[in-house]
Amino acid sequence: MGAIVVQGVLRDGRGFVELVLPDADPQQRRTLEKVTRLQYSLYRDGKLLYASPPLQMTNVRRAADDGALIVTGTP
Template sequence: MSSPDARPMHGDRVDLIADRTSFSVVGEIIVRGVLQDGRGFVELVLPDADPQRRRDLEKETGFQYWLYQDGALLYASPPLQMRGIRWAGGDRSLILTGSP
């Protein structure tokens, strides 16, 4: 399992565990590495079907996730610090940004 880089990884399910919540999301999932101001981050792009989930995640300080495609584990993240969360209104996606 290679770690996310500038080439996006695509999956159809993600299991996410945060400090106070855990859940699975099914749909088009994208994970990509990004570089901002010389620092590396991971962006986890989720379909945003649940506004309550977004509000819950805005309170979190850390998370970890497992990305799957057709039932096969593609990537298991290390524990990450939540660096940001935003909603991309155009494609109705929720974008979590984290770093080790």
């Protein structure tokens, strides 16, 4: 198990959100590939820091270095 990383990415003038998820379950990528919309919340010490708007799922891929799943969404 590892940390989940959330980062904003600007590519070709468009903004994206990328969630990097540890590869904990072999079924996880197949399940995520069926998702069309996502929303996420960030918490620290049980307190809500940020709740994203609904995002359109645009891509699910594996990181080349460690096999983590990278989920990309855009507003």
